[in-house]
Each structure stands twice: as structure tokens, then as C-alpha cells.
Amino acid sequence: MSHGKIDFKSIAIAEPKVDxxxxxxxxxxxxxxxxxxxxxxxxxxxxxYGWLPREVQEAIxxxxxxxxxxxxxxxxxxxxxxxxxxxxxxxxxxxxPACHLVGADTVIAAMEEKLGLHHGETDADRTVTFEKVPxxxxxxxxxxxxxGEKPAGELTVNDVDAFLDGSYPEPTAKPYGTHMVTIxxxxxxxxxxxxxxxxxxxxxxxxxxxxxxxxxxIETVQSFGILGRGGAMFPxxxxxxxxxxxxxxxxxxxxxxxxxxxxxxxxKDRGILEEDPFSLIEGMTIAAHAVGAENGWxxxxxxxxxxxxxLNNAINKAREASLLGKDILGHKGFNxxxxxxxxxxxxxxxxxxxxxxxxxxxxxxxxxxxPFPTTNGLFDQPTSANNVETLVAMLAALKMGGDQWRSxxxxxxxxxxxxxxxxxxxxxxxYEVPFGLTIRxxxxxxxxxxxxxxxxxxxxxxxxxxxxxxxxxDVRLTYEDAREHSFPLGSGVIMVFDEDxxxxxTMYQLSRFFAHESCGKCFPxxxxxxxxxxxxxxxxxxxxxxxxxxxxxxxLLDVGFTMTETSLCGLGQTAASAIVSAIKLxxxxxxxxx
Amino acid sequence: MSETVTLTIDxxxxxxxxxxxxxxxxxxxxxxxxxxxxxxHLTGNGLCRICSVDAGGRVQAAACVTQCGxxxxxxxxxxxxxxxxxxxxxxxASTVNLDEAPxxxxxxxEYKADTLRFPDGARRDMPVYDDNPFYLRDYSQCVNxxxxxxxxxxxxxxxxxxxxxxxxxNTTIGTFQNEGMQNTTCVFCxxxxxxxxxxxxxxxxxxxxxxxxxxxxxxxxxxxxxxPKKDKS
Numbered sequence: 001m002s003h004g005k006i007d008f009k010s011i012a013i014a015e016p017k018v019d020x021x022x023x024x025x026x027x028x029x030x031x032x033x034x035x036x037x038x039x040x041x042x043x044x045x046x047x048x049y050g051w052l053p054r055e056v057q058e059a060i061x062x063x064x065x066x067x068x069x070x071x072x073x074x075x076x077x078x079x080x081x082x083x084x085x086x087x088x089x090x091x092x093x094x095x096x097p098a099c100h101l102v103g104a105d106t107v108i109a110a111m112e113e114k115l116g117l118h119h120g121e122t123d124a125d126r127t128v129t130f131e132k133v134p135x136x137x138x139x140x141x142x143x144x145x146x147x148g149e150k151p152a153g154e155l156t157v158n159d160v161d162a163f164l165d166g167s168y169p170e171p172t173a174k175p176y177g178t179h180m181v182t183i184x185x186x187x188x189x190x191x192x193x194x195x196x197x198x199x200x201x202x203x204x205x206x207x208x209x210x211x212x213x214x215x216x217x218i219e220t221v222q223s224f225g226i227l228g229r230g231g232a233m234f235p236x237x238x239x240x241x242x243x244x245x246x247x248x249x250x251x252x253x254x255x256x257x258x259x260x261x262x263x264x265x266x267x268k269d270r271g272i273l274e275e276d277p278f279s280l281i282e283g284m285t286i287a288a289h290a291v292g293a294e295n296g297w298x299x300x301x302x303x304x305x306x307x308x309x310x311l312n313n314a315i316n317k318a319r320e321a322s323l324l325g326k327d328i329l330g331h332k333g334f335n336x337x338x339x340x341x342x343x344x345x346x347x348x349x350x351x352x353x354x355x356x357x358x359x360x361x362x363x364x365x366x367x368x369x370x371p372f373p374t375t376n377g378l379f380d381q382p383t384s385a386n387n388v389e390t391l392v393a394m395l396a397a398l399k400m401g402g403d404q405w406r407s408x409x410x411x412x413x414x415x416x417x418x419x420x421x422x423x424x425x426x427x428x429x430x431y432e433v434p435f436g437l438t439i440r441x442x443x444x445x446x447x448x449x450x451x452x453x454x455x456x457x458x459x460x461x462x463x464x465x466x467x468x469x470x471x472x473x474d475v476r477l478t479y480e481d482a483r484e485h486s487f488p489l490g491s492g493v494i495m496v497f498d499e500d501x502x503x504x505x506t507m508y509q510l511s512r513f514f515a516h517e518s519c520g521k522c523f524p525x526x527x528x529x530x531x532x533x534x535x536x537x538x539x540x541x542x543x544x545x546x547x548x549x550x551x552x553x554x555x556l557l558d559v560g561f562t563m564t565e566t567s568l569c570g571l572g573q574t575a576a577s578a579i580v581s582a583i584k585l586x587x588x589x590x591x592x593x594x
Numbered sequence: 595m596s597e598t599v600t601l602t603i604d605x606x607x608x609x610x611x612x613x614x615x616x617x618x619x620x621x622x623x624x625x626x627x628x629x630x631x632x633x634x635h636l637t638g639n640g641l642c643r644i645c646s647v648d649a650g651g652r653v654q655a656a657a658c659v660t661q662c663g664x665x666x667x668x669x670x671x672x673x674x675x676x677x678x679x680x681x682x683x684x685x686x687a688s689t690v691n692l693d694e695a696p697x698x699x700x701x702x703x704e705y706k707a708d709t710l711r712f713p714d715g716a717r718r719d720m721p722v723y724d725d726n727p728f729y730l731r732d733y734s735q736c737v738n739x740x741x742x743x744x745x746x747x748x749x750x751x752x753x754x755x756x757x758x759x760x761x762x763x764n765t766t767i768g769t770f771q772n773e774g775m776q777n778t779t780c781v782f783c784x785x786x787x788x789x790x791x792x793x794x795x796x797x798x799x800x801x802x803x804x805x806x807x808x809x810x811x812x813x814x815x816x817x818x819x820x821x822p823k824k825d826k827s
Contacts (some may be wrong), residue, residue: 054771057770057771067747067754067757067779068754068770068771068778068779069754069755069756069757069768069769069770069778069779070754070757071770072757072759072768072769072770072771073757073758073759073768076757076758076759076760076761076768077758077761079761346761363758368639368640368656368659515762515763516762517762518761518762518763519761519762520738520758520760520761520762520763520764520765521639521641522640522641522642522643523630523641523642523643523644523682523685523686523737523738524643524678524681524682524685526738526762526763526765527682527685527686527688527689527763528681528685529762529763530715530716530762530763531685531688531712531715534712534714534715534716555711555712558677558680558681559681559685561674561677561678561681562677562678562681562682562685564653565646565653565654565674565678566643566646566653566654566656566678566682567643567653568640568641568643568656573653
């Protein structure tokens with residue numbers, strides 16, 4: 001072992017049954033990073049061994065100087081890390097609402113039969129593991145699945161053989177819209193080619209932006225009126241201003257891109273990451289100049305392996321072309337580079353402070369705010385944490401110019417927004433339209449509800465959003481109208497349910513999602529999300545789980561109130577939102593007959 | 595001189611140094627806000643949320659970690675605050691064995707919590723770990739207040755023997771590879787036992803005395819026997 005100073009400890013360790021030699025060079029390489037290299041090290045080890053045997057965990061502990069107990073805690077937290085023998089090839093099939101609405105259960109049953117495996121099982125010779133998993137972020141391609149790193153969409157029972165033997169084609173993005181200024185290249189540009197990106201108008205804005213003083217650039221971006229597109233709606237320019245103004249040098253500041261898009265119904269960022277990765281890199285580099293930050297991070301959810309691969313390729317190409325690294329484009333002293341970090345199955349890491357914890361090599365527990373990330377973010381340093389779409393929208397607005405950007409949309413919600421249409425809709429996909437269209441306009445654009453069915457309801461904003469009924473169809477999609485009608489635009493989710501949809505089942509699935517994804521830090525969410533799921537399970541499955549009780553309505557409302565009002569972070573505060581809205585919209589679901 | 599802020603708590607004005615938590619400010623004017631996870635010598639993490647109060651924000655604020663602001667108007671016992679507390683207590687009682695947590699039992703009474711509200715909810719039933727001569731670990735009595743993990747780590751002892759198993763509802767305190775304490779980095783300082791609020795961690799002697807053994811037998815049962823001297827002849 002090359003780490004002489006810690007050799008003495010290895011004496012205490014039992015003789016390894018696992019050959020650590022293939023892992024050691026990587027550990028030596030990342031050892032100087034210490035604990036922050038923990039997730040990458042666990043990913044690397046798992047790629048080599050299929051799972052994380054004790055000896056491997058001990059070797060990582062020694063190399064990164066992380067206590068053994070903490071290694072254990074981290075592995076336990078992330079569902080895609082395995083401390084028990086697991087195959088290198090894991091098949092993951094989505095069982096959440098958008099996929100369920102269009103037949104995921106029959107596809108899952110066919111796969112289980114074909115493989116002879118149920119959820120969580122590995123075959124005898126450890127060649128394949130099968131899992132039913134929460135939303136894979138491919139709702140427009142429902143039903144969706146992952147075979148190792150290979151995504152598949154629009155699966156039917158007849159496709160199961162091809163999917164399992166690897167011959168089923170990988171899906172491509174489905175961009176639609178009337179003003180495709182942020183996703184215009186999607187599907188047309190070769191995502192692996194910097195030249196193609198440039199030929200289609202890429203990297204025209206960065207050189208211009210670098211000639212503008214950061215303070216002026218921030219003012220320009222503030223004039224665009226872009227609010228954070230991840231759902232929290234914080235003004236982008238203001239966030240940059242705060243981060244720029246925070247004490248510290250550029251070497252101590254960070255641009256973190258939140259690409260941990262994991263909320264059932266949300267898939268807009270995946271399209272950008274996979275189909276137009278250079279646009280995000282260009283947007284981040286402009287952000288780095290404005291904020292005065294040298295460190296860039298993209299945290300991509302573990303279920304987006306194709307995104308991570310394409311991003312890494314794009315980053316390498318940008319670096320080779322001096323678009324990342326030192327003295328970018330000849331601007332002396334402007335240094336910026338980007339590292340892609342891959343999550344491992346934890347929705348909570350989309351909460352920005354939990355995301356920082358994950359990069360730092362810890363369990364993804366959200367932090368108490370304040371202090372806020374702009375002063376105390378990643379590694380407790382000033383950080384601008386931005387959603388993927390936010391930065392690409394900023395890039396589009398720079399290209400169009402502020403006047404033109406503000407000429408579309410409404411005064412309070414300028415520009416365009418990406419919407420994720422899924423569920424019972426003829427043409428599911430990512431739609432880029434100006435703010436101000438009505439929900440009905442969008443549904444019409446997407447071909448309406450198939451098979452002549454009537455609308456039952458729409459889930460607006462995602463799993464953490466609210467259900468609305470037909471009476472909201474003519475509400476305009478703007479921040480101000482959404483607020484007036486008490487639904488969030490969130491990440492732009494519009495999930496459509498037709499008259500045949502089993503809303504109680506959907507409510508159960510949403511509550512199961514939150515119970516599965518609650519981090520376990522604060523009591524109300526840790527316990528309330530479980531109880532909410534148990535009650536919805538009983539209501540949705542009267543035949544085998546007992547059915548509705550008279551007390552259920554009040555209990556769901558009390559648990560919902562408590563999670564919303566007292567939970568520590570946004571996950572718990574919205575974990576009951578869809579359930580409570582459904583109770584308002586369809587009181588008969590929780591009303592007993594007697 | 596540090597700056598001060600003035601706020602109103604349950605109708606009473608109070609002036610405190612900047613950075614004071616709502617919990618401490620309330621204490622100054624003899625207003626008691628209930629706590630479970632909070633411990634004055636440990637890092638506050640705002641876990642149990644039982645100290646949530648209405649501080650005029652979008653949602654309630656955990657008094658133990660929220661700093662007082664100027665002109666803040668705090669209600670520590672409004673109907674909404676009570677509704678949250680009662681529900682958290684009901685959730686807790688349906689999950690964890692609270693028999694040896696007298697402070698929490700008092701709160702159940704005070705907030706009129708219905709301990710049978712979730713009659714068929716999953717409980718965190720766990721086996722008792724009896725793996726060392728000093729203390730027992732019964733995590734069916736554990737509320738996940740984190741105090742033991744914190745004193746074991748950088749709040750006090752820097753032994754780092756404890757972390758977590760699972761996530762969400764299934765979160766419990768865990769060790770590396772689920773080893774018994776003697777196979778971990780535990781130094782048996784006893785601080786975790788000292789800060790445990792629910793009897794989940796208990797000195798082994800105390801447990802045996804409670805089971806009815808007399809002190810002499812307890813001594814016999816818990817003492818570490820010396821290795822027999824080698825016969826030199």
C-alpha cells in the first residue's frame with residue numbers, strides 16, 4: 001500500500017477475501033480529497049465488485065480517512081449502494097404514477113416472470129438484480145426502465161424480451177413548443193460534438209459575457225426576471241449578487257448545478273443534460289464569471305447514467321478547447337472547472353443543502369436554514385445553487401436580449417418555461433412555451449386526452465404539488481396566476497389523469513414515494529410520511545388492506561398539517577400537499593357511507 | 595457590545611442579544627417551550643420539532659434553532675402549535691416504546707395526545723443488543739434524537755463508533771457492519787448513556803437491578819473475570 005503512514009491500521013483487518021488491487025489506484029488518486037471523494041469511491045468500487053464487501057469499505061475508510069461507522073451510515077442512506085451481494089447488472093423498473101397510468105404493472109409482471117426474480121432479488125449466479133424503483137425521470141417515455149446504465153422507454157409486454165437481451169433501442173428526447181429558445185437544439189445537435197454545438201449557435205454568449213463586468217452582467221440577468229426553475233422560485237440574478245457579495249475569493253466560491261431531478265412527473269432537465277450538455281456548461285461558465293467562482297459542480301441523480309456520461313464527455317471537450325480550466329478564452333485570471341458528481345438514489349439530495357452534504361461525502365440530510373447557501377453552502381463556502389433549466393434559460397435570454405425575452409411571457413413572469421406533460425395525454429413530452437398560456441392551451445397542444453376520455457384531474461407541480469380539476473383549465477400558467485389559484489408551478493409538471501384513473505391508487509403511490517424518500521432527520525416527516533402511506537394503502541386497497549375508516553380523513557389532515565407546518569425541509573413541508581389537495585377535490589375518497 | 599433584538603413572545607416584550615434562540619429568549623421570561631431532542635451542551639439539529647412555534651413565518655419555526663429577530667411576534671402555544679405538537683407526540687407514541695421516557699409521557703398528557711391514534715401502524719420493534727459488559731441498547735425505545743451519535747462523534751468524544759442504519763421511518767442507530775460495541779471504536783466512556791432521554795441506552799447494572807437481581811449477583815454477572823494466573827511451577 002502506498003499510504004505508509006496509515007499502514008499500521010491494516011494489521012487489525014482480517015485477511016481480505018476480496019482483491020483490492022483494482023480499486024487501489026483510484027483510492028490513491030482521490031485520497032487527497034478526503035471525505036468528499038466518498039460517493040465517487042463507493043461508485044467506483046461498486047462498478048468493480050457489483051457491491052460493497054466489508055474489506056472494500058475498510059479500504060475506502062483508510063484511504064479517505066472516514067470513520068467506519070460513517071461509511072456504513074452513508075451506504076445505508078443511498079438506495080443504489082449495496083452492502084449485500086448484488087449483481088453488477090441491476091434492472092430498475094419505475095412503479096410511480098406516470099408509468100403506472102400507462103401500464104407499468106403489466107410490464108413489471110412480465111419482467112418478473114421472465115427473470116424469475118421479484119423486487120430486490122438477485123439470481124443464483126449473481127448476473128442480474130431486479131428492482132421496482134421510484135420515478136426514473138422518464139415520464140414522457142412511460143413505462144420506463146433502466147438496464148444497468150441503458151435507459152428504455154415506452155415499454156410494452158411485447159418489448160420485454162428485447163429489453164432484457166439488450167436489443168431494445170435507447171429513447172430520444174421529445175421536445176415540443178412554440179418558442180423553443182432554450183431547448184431548440186435538443187434532438188438536432190450531436191450532444192457529443194463541441195463543433196456541432198458551435199455550428200448551432202453555441203458558445204456565442206460566453207465570449208461576450210466575459211467582456212462585461214460581473215456587476216453589470218448580474219444587473220442584466222436581474223432584468224430578465226428569471227426565477228429559479230427547480231420550484232423554489234428564487235430570483236437568479238439576486239442569488240448571484242448575494243454569492244458574489246459574500247466574503248471569500250473565487251477559489252472559495254462554488255457554482256453548483258442541481259441536476260438531481262427526481263420528483264415524479266419531472267423530466268425536463270434530463271433532456272437538456274442528455275441532448276444539449278454544452279449549453280449547461282456554457283451557462284455555468286457565465287455564472288462563474290458573474291459570481292466570481294472557480295469551482296463548478298453538477299450533481300446528477302444516480303438514475304441518469306446517460307446524462308452523467310454525456311456531461312463528462314462535454315466537459316472534457318470544453319476543457320480541451322480552453323473553454324474550461326485556467327485563463328478561459330485568454331481572459332487572464334478567469335479560472336473555472338466543473339466536476340460531475342453522481343447521486344445514488346435519494347430524492348432528498350435535490351434539496352440544495354442535502355445535495356451539498358452528498359458532495360461532501362455524508363448522508364443526504366438537509367441542513368437548517370439560515371444560514372443560506374449564498375454565504376454558507378458547499379464546504380460551508382459561498383455557493384450559487386442553480387437548477388439546470390434556470391441557467392439554460394439565462395443563456396437563451398442573453399442570446400435574445402432582454403427586451404425580446406421580456407416581450408414574451410407576462411410582465412411578472414417573463415420569457416418561456418419548460419413544462420413536463422405526462423400521464424393520460426396524447427403527446428407527452430417537454431414543452432417550451434411562453435408564460436401565460438392556459439393549462440387548456442397546453443393540453444390541446446399535446447393532443448388532448450387519448451381515446452375520447454374525459455379529464456378527471458391534473459397534478460400540477462409534481463409529487464409535491466397539488467391536484468386541480470377541470471375548473472382550473474383556463475388559468476394561465478404564470479407565477480402570479482398559479483399563486484392566485486393556490487397551485488405551484490414547481491418544476492413545471494402537468495400530469496394528466498383521465499376519468500378511469502384510480503386517484504386513490506395514485507395518492508397511495510405519491511405517499512409511498514415520500515415515505516421511501518424521507519431522509520429520517522426530523523420527526524414529523526420521518527414518522528408522518530410513513531403513517532400517511534399506511535392509511536392511503538388501506539384506503540386504496542380495500543380488499544386486502546381493510547379499506548377506509550371514518551377517522552381517516554381527520555387523521556390524514558392532522559398528519560398533513562403537521563408535516564407541512566413543522567418539518568425541517570421542503571420535502572416534509574410538501575409531502576402531504578398532493579394528498580390534502582385530493583381530499584379537497586374528491587372528498588368522497590375519504591368519506592364513509594354511514 | 596453585541597447588538598440586541600426586541601421581540602414579543604406570547605404578548606410579553608423581551609430584549610435579548612442578537613443570535614439568541616427563541617427557546618432561550620422564552621426561558622428568560624419563564625415561558626417553557628417543550629423539547630425532546632434538544633440538549634443544551636450538544637449541537638442543535640432541530641430534529642423533533644416539538645418546540646415548533648408560530649413566529650409569523652410561512653410555516654412554524656423550531657424554537658431551539660431559530661434565532662430571534664427584531665419585532666418578531668411569537669406564539670408558543672396557539673391552537674395550530676398545539677395541533678402540531680399533539681400529532682408529533684401521537685406519531686412518536688405509535689412508533690416507539692416510551693415507557694421509560696417520563697418527560698415525553700408528561701407531554702403526551704399535557705397535549706392530550708391519543709396514543710392509540712395509529713393502532714395498526716408499523717412500530718420500530720427491535721431486539722435488545724446485549725453485546726458488552728457496560729450498557730444495553732434497546733432501539734425500540736429510541737426516538738432518533740441523535741444525542742448518542744453526536745457525543746460519540748465531534749460533539750464530545752471523537753470515537754465515531756455510531757452512525758445510522760436505514761433511512762426515513764426505518765432509520766435507527768447503527769454500527770459498522772452491525773458489529774457489537776466491543777468490535778467498534780467505542781471507548782465505553784458512557785456519555786451516550788448519559789445523554790439518552792428515553793432509556794434506549796441503559797447501564798447493564800441498572801437493567802439487572804431492575805430485573806430483580808441483588809447487587810452481589812449483578813456484580814458477579816457484570817465483572818470481567820481476570821485471566822487465571824499461569825502456574826509457574
